[in-house]
Amino acid sequence: MRTLLKNGRILDPSQDLDVVSSLLIEDDQIVGIGDETVRAEVDEMYDCTGMWVCPGLVDPHVHLREPGDEHKETIVTGTQAAAAGGYTTICCMPNTNPPLDSPALIDFILDRAASPEAGGVFVAPVGALTRGMNGEELADLYALKKAGIIAASDEGFPIQNARVMTQAMEFCVQLDLPIMAHCEDTNLTKGGSMNEGAMSAMLGLKGIPRSAEEIAIVRNCLLSLHTGCQLHIMRVSTWGAVEMVRQAKFLGAPVTCEICPMHFTFNDECIGEFDTRFKIQPPLRTQVDIDLLVQGLSDGTIDCIASDHSPHASHEVDVPFEEAPFGSAQLESAVGVTLTMLTHTGILSPLETVNKLSTKPAQILRLDAGTFRSGGSPVAQVCVIDPDCEWTFDRHKTFSKSKNTPFDGMKLRGKTMLTFSGSEIYRDAMFGDDRYVVYS
Amino acid sequence: MARHLLGIRHLDKDQIEHLLSLAADFKLRIIEDKPVPKLNKQVVGMLFFENSTRTRVSFEQAAHYLSMKTASFSAAGSSMSKGETLKDTILTLRYERLNGLVMRHRMSGTPTLAAHHFGGPVLNAGDGQHEHPTQALGDALTIIERKGDLDGLIVAIVGDVEHSRVARSNAWLLSKMGAEVRFVGPKTLIPAMSSMLPGAVFYDLATGIADADVVITLRLQKERMLEGMLSSIGEYAAMYQVNRDTLKYAQPDCLVMHPGPLNRGIEVDDVAADGERSAITSQVENGVFVRMASLYWAFTETEPKSEMNPAI
Numbered sequence: 001m002r003t004l005l006k007n008g009r010i011l012d013p014s015q016d017l018d019v020v021s022s023l024l025i026e027d028d029q030i031v032g033i034g035d036e037t038v039r040a041e042v043d044e045m046y047d048c049t050g051m052w053v054c055p056g057l058v059d060p061h062v063h064l065r066e067p068g069d070e071h072k073e074t075i076v077t078g079t080q081a082a083a084a085g086g087y088t089t090i091c092c093m094p095n096t097n098p099p100l101d102s103p104a105l106i107d108f109i110l111d112r113a114a115s116p117e118a119g120g121v122f123v124a125p126v127g128a129l130t131r132g133m134n135g136e137e138l139a140d141l142y143a144l145k146k147a148g149i150i151a152a153s154d155e156g157f158p159i160q161n162a163r164v165m166t167q168a169m170e171f172c173v174q175l176d177l178p179i180m181a182h183c184e185d186t187n188l189t190k191g192g193s194m195n196e197g198a199m200s201a202m203l204g205l206k207g208i209p210r211s212a213e214e215i216a217i218v219r220n221c222l223l224s225l226h227t228g229c230q231l232h233i234m235r236v237s238t239w240g241a242v243e244m245v246r247q248a249k250f251l252g253a254p255v256t257c258e259i260c261p262m263h264f265t266f267n268d269e270c271i272g273e274f275d276t277r278f279k280i281q282p283p284l285r286t287q288v289d290i291d292l293l294v295q296g297l298s299d300g301t302i303d304c305i306a307s308d309h310s311p312h313a314s315h316e317v318d319v320p321f322e323e324a325p326f327g328s329a330q331l332e333s334a335v336g337v338t339l340t341m342l343t344h345t346g347i348l349s350p351l352e353t354v355n356k357l358s359t360k361p362a363q364i365l366r367l368d369a370g371t372f373r374s375g376g377s378p379v380a381q382v383c384v385i386d387p388d389c390e391w392t393f394d395r396h397k398t399f400s401k402s403k404n405t406p407f408d409g410m411k412l413r414g415k416t417m418l419t420f421s422g423s424e425i426y427r428d429a430m431f432g433d434d435r436y437v438v439y440s
Numbered sequence: 441m442a443r444h445l446l447g448i449r450h451l452d453k454d455q456i457e458h459l460l461s462l463a464a465d466f467k468l469r470i471i472e473d474k475p476v477p478k479l480n481k482q483v484v485g486m487l488f489f490e491n492s493t494r495t496r497v498s499f500e501q502a503a504h505y506l507s508m509k510t511a512s513f514s515a516a517g518s519s520m521s522k523g524e525t526l527k528d529t530i531l532t533l534r535y536e537r538l539n540g541l542v543m544r545h546r547m548s549g550t551p552t553l554a555a556h557h558f559g560g561p562v563l564n565a566g567d568g569q570h571e572h573p574t575q576a577l578g579d580a581l582t583i584i585e586r587k588g589d590l591d592g593l594i595v596a597i598v599g600d601v602e603h604s605r606v607a608r609s610n611a612w613l614l615s616k617m618g619a620e621v622r623f624v625g626p627k628t629l630i631p632a633m634s635s636m637l638p639g640a641v642f643y644d645l646a647t648g649i650a651d652a653d654v655v656i657t658l659r660l661q662k663e664r665m666l667e668g669m670l671s672s673i674g675e676y677a678a679m680y681q682v683n684r685d686t687l688k689y690a691q692p693d694c695l696v697m698h699p700g701p702l703n704r705g706i707e708v709d710d711v712a713a714d715g716e717r718s719a720i721t722s723q724v725e726n727g728v729f730v731r732m733a734s735l736y737w738a739f740t741e742t743e744p745k746s747e748m749n750p751a752i
Contacts, residue, residue, distance in 0.1 A: 201631030202449070204548040204569030204605060209632070274549030318527050320547040322568075 001043050002026050003423075008048030008384065012055060013355035014363075014371035023053055023372070028379040028422035030372055047435040048384055051417060054354040055370045056088025056121075056381030058361040060180070060258055061234055061306035062331065064123070066112065067105070068097025073311040073401045075112040078331070079119030081400040083426040085307070085331040086416035088121050088381035089362065089369040091180075094128040095155040101128035101139040103147035110148055119399075120425035122381075124150040124367055126180055129168050133157040138168055145175050150365050151232065153180035156281065156326075160186055162219060169229035178230040178365060183216035183241070184282065193322045195268040195283040203274065205321060208283050210238040217241050221248035221255050232364055233257035235308050237282040239292035246301045256364045257301070260308035261330065261337040264293050266406065274321040277406040280308075281326035297356070298347050304361040307334040311402030329402040333393050335385060337407060339414025343387065350387065358383070379422035389415040389430060442540075443738045444555045445563045447571035448612040456580070456613060462733035463581050463726070470505060470729070480507040482739055485538040487513045487554075488565070489545040494700060494724065495565050495574070499542050502731035508739075511538060526550060530557045540739055543567070548605075561738035569603050575699055576609035577730035580617065582722045583654055586695055591618035596649040596690070597639065598682060599658030599707050600629040606699045607658060611639045624648030625658075625680060628669040645680050645689075652690040656697045657682045657708045673706055683709035687717070695719045 003025040010021050010033055023030060024037035032040075059082065065073040073081075075092075082090045092109060094100035100109065106125050113123035127149035131137045134157075141152055152172060158181065159165045172179050189212045194200050196207020217233060221244060224231035236242055236257050248255045262280050267287050271278045278284055296302040310327020317324050338357060342348045348356065362370025368377050395408040419426035427436075448456070469476050484503055488496050503510050513533075526545075530553075533541065540561040543551050548568030555562040566572040583590060595614050601607040601623045611621045615638035623630055623639040630641055642648030649655050660676060670676050687694060696718045698708055713720060 196632055198633045198636035201602075201634050202608070202636040204567075204571070204608060206569075207632065273552050315525065315527075318553075319525060320545070320553060321549045322547045 002040060004037060004040070004042040004045045005048050005053050005382065005384065006038060006045055008051045008053035009350070010053050010372075011351050011354045012372040013351055013359040014055070014373055014376065016351070017372070018351045023382065025380045025382070025420065030374070030380045030382070033372060043439055045437045045439070046384070046418060047437070050386065050388065052350060052354070052385040052387055054383050054385065055358045055372055056383045056419060056421060057086045057335070057357045058367060058369050059087045059090040059307050059309070059331070060232070060304060060361040060365055061260070062090040062092050062309045063095070063311065063327070064092045065311060066096060067108065071313050071401075075109065075123070076115070076118050077399060077401045078309070078311070079113060079121045079123065081119070081309070081329070081331040081398060082121045083119040083419045083421070084399050084416065086335050086383040086385060086419050087331065088383065088419060088421045089124060089367050090121055091124045091126050091150060091365060093155050094126050094153060095133060095157065099128045099133045100125055100149075101131050101133070101144070103140070103143045106144060106147035106149055120421050122369065122421070124365065126151045126153050128152065129154045129179065130159065130164070135159045135161065136164060138171055141171055141175055141177060145177055149177070150367065151178040151180045153182070153234070155182050158182050158184050158186065158216060162223070165220065166223055166227065169223050169227040173227055173229045178232055180232045180234055181220050182234045183213055183220055185212045185215045188212035188215070193279060194271055195285050197268060197286060199268040199271065203271070210240055210285065213238055213282050214240040214244055217244045221245065221253050224248070224255050225251055225253035228254065230254045231256075235260045235263065235282065235306060236293070236302065237263045237285050237289065239289050242292060242296035242301055246296070249301065256303040258304045258306040258361070259293060259297065259302050260306050261334050261341070262308070262406065264290055264297065265337055265341050270406070276317045276319070276321055276324035277328055277404060279321065279324050279326055280328070294342070294347055297342065303356070303364060305334070305338055305356045306361070307331050309400070311400055312404050313401075314403055317404045329395070329398065329400045329405045331400060332398045333405060333407040333412070335416050336391065336393065336412030336414050339385070339387055340412045344413055380420055382418070382420040383416060384418035385414060386417050386430070387414045389413070389417070391415050391430065441742060442559060442561045443741055444551070444561055445573050445734050445738055446551050446555060447564060448573045448576050448609045448616070449571065451616070453616050456616060459577055459730065459733050459737055460581055460584065462736060463577065463729040466505070466732045467726070467729040476505055476732070477736060477740070478507040479736070479739055482539045483509045483511055484540045484542055484735065485511045485513055485533050487541055487543040489543075490566070492544050492566070494727070495544065498724070498727045499565060499731050501728050502735055505728070505732055506735055508735065526553060527557050530554045534558050563734055563738055566605055568605065569608070570605055571609045572605040573609050574727065574731050574734055575606050576613040577734065578723055578727035579610055579656065579697060580613050581726040581730055582697065582719050583695065585722065585726075586719060587653060590614060593619040593653040594622065594651055595619050595654040595656065596622045596624050596652040597656045597658065598624040598645065598648065598680060600660055600664060601625055601658065602629045602631050603661065603664070604658050608637065610656060611637055615639070622648050622652070626670065626676070629664065645686055649686065649690045652694055654695045654697060655682055655687070655690055656699075659699065659701065660703055660707045677706050681707060681709060682712050684711045687712060693717065697723055700724070
């Protein structure tokens with residue numbers, strides 16, 4: 001079986017490759033990139049003229065909700081949503097119920113992700129850093145690593161005790177395991193539901209101060225510097241956070257960070273009249289933050305873009321603002337939003353866009369993905385994006401169980417058309433029928 | 441579409457003036473025992489999810505003056521205590537054909553949520569730390585009666601502004617009507633960034649109430665001390681109590697107001713609360729008439745389009 005992706009703009013940041021050409025997949029492997037592939041005998045051909053052909057996207061931060069919260073999302077629906085978003089490798093977060101703190105649960109995740117009804121993407125589990133994510137005793141990280149976790153994190157229950165965090169980092173250095181840290185001083189955020197600022201003062205909602213995020217980032221960066229533990233900071237939201245990461249990198253700490261599309265698209269005023277779709281952790285900040293976050297993306301301080309796909313059921317979010325959970329469905333909007341907000345505005349080049357959505361997160365978490373290099377991935381992982389496709393996001397046309405998203409009804413430019421993981425796992429309805437040819 | 445009273449910040453000056461003149465007219469009619477409009481086919485639900493005596497009685501009295509029926513509801517003993525969501529409670533009341541709702545809730549923004557799901561008018565009787573629009577209307581009516589006008593007055597709001605829906609509604613109303621609003625209190629009890637609220641911030645009482653025409657003292661919740669926002673109640677009283685001594689910085693005829701219930705000896709002393717400059721009992725009395733005006737306004741008029749409450 002030979003499949004030709006013809007005449008697309010091949011973007012592979014791992015090889016600094018940006019060329020209009022064709023890509024040939026034989027069985028489940030990429031066997032060639034270049035104009036000569038067009039002359040090969042093929043079984044099927046996708047005409048990718050005008051589209052980007054890039055390594056399958058890599059999402060370092062996804063909540064699949066299984067086990068425990070299957071009414072929000074399952075591994076099957078979440079991986080289908082990922083495929084539709086262009087992702088071929090996703091990292092799933094450990095704050096399930098029970099948390100992913102034992103090897104048996106990692107086995108369960110990997111089994112479900114490999115099942116035929118799942119979306120066909122690789123799921124790289126992130127294990128709990130402490131037992132039950134209690135922030136006190138370390139989980140069995142050696143056993144978890146052997147079971148297949150690619151990093152450890154206590155996600156939304158960040159370790160408050162600096163001694164425990166130091167020990168966790170020392171342990172992870174020894175195991176060569178990155179720590180992914182949601183940075184929050186929970187003494188400062190207790191009871192808060194949005195950014196502390198003029199808007200929270202007006203709405204009479206308890207604020208989450210920026211210092212809560214920045215203090216935790218500074219602490220974790222210093223511990224990373226002193227222990228040598230690889231630290232990946234999840235979803236930065238303030239200009240101060242970016243500045244702290246910039247300083248940590250300058251000092252030589254092995255630190256990286258991510259941002260999610262919500263944080264470079266919306267500010268706290270978008271909450272308007274208590275709209276819970278805009279409730280996210282850390283909270284949406286201000287326009288000044290957005291401007292400096294975008295600068296951090298542009299200069300590379302912010303390494304990558306994570307969707308922070310945090311699905312919830314509709315009835316869970318149609319409640320008073322303070323009661324609503326944080327987060328929303330993101331996997332199927334991330335490409336459109338990123339291209340609309342960052343690429344078409346000239347902030348990121350197409351190559352840098354793909355780098356932040358695929359190559360860089362794969363490199364940070366040492367995943368076999370994010371590259372077209374031979375041997376870089378167990379099977380062909382490819383994403384085809386039409387960068388100029390104009391469409392309106394419709395939450396009722398998504399694979400995710402969660403229909404809670406602030407992007408509903410938003411006009412976007414740029415859409416995932418095809419996703420391959422070994423073979424085609426997603427083809428968009430807007431990919432023209434005449435662009436796909438089968439030769440018999 | 442239904443007309444709601446969710447907050448003062450959603451109203452413009454004309455709407456505020458209209459409500460205040462309706463209230464003044466109702467007051468005159470009640471005092472002179474003249475007829476007032478009858479809304480006797482209307483049933484209004486009194487949804488008090490948070491304890492309240494004065495506001496609840498005031499709304500019930502207002503409804504009775506307008507010949508309305510009231511249906512009472514309290515969270516304890518309702519299906520809310522069995523885990524029903526607020527949305528489902530509101531939908532239930534909607535299909536029980538209640539005509540409107542008066543709602544008090546401990547969380548900010550809940551009347552907005554109710555308005556989304558309830559067909560008829562929703563009146564906010566206090567939501568979390570967000571707004572308490574009828575309190576502000578009653579206060580405004582009281583000030584106008586004593587001072588003639590709001591325009592140009594200096595009004596100091598003293599105390600726990602951070603946690604006060606009364607402070608927010610008053611600040612919106614007074615500033616929209618041309619008064620100069622000042623927030624006075626300790627830094628821990630003033631919003632960190634109040635730039636979207638219309639008031640200047642003072643941490644010193646003497647400076648904050650200098651030349652004030654009106655001083656609105658806010659109730660101090662004693663739990664603020666447990667939360668570390670205050671060193672002690674005594675220290676708060678020493679720094680921020682409105683009393684004979686501190687009132688000398690304000691205008692000689694400065695009105696003293698308080699939304700109640702009072703903590704005598706803490707935020708206000710007896711001399712200030714009961715003296716001739718006190719307008720506290722008028723506030724309570726006028727509360728009934730502005731609630732009549734609010735009910736009448738919401739139940740008899742509709743919005744041509746959703747300009748007042750863009751969220752609805």
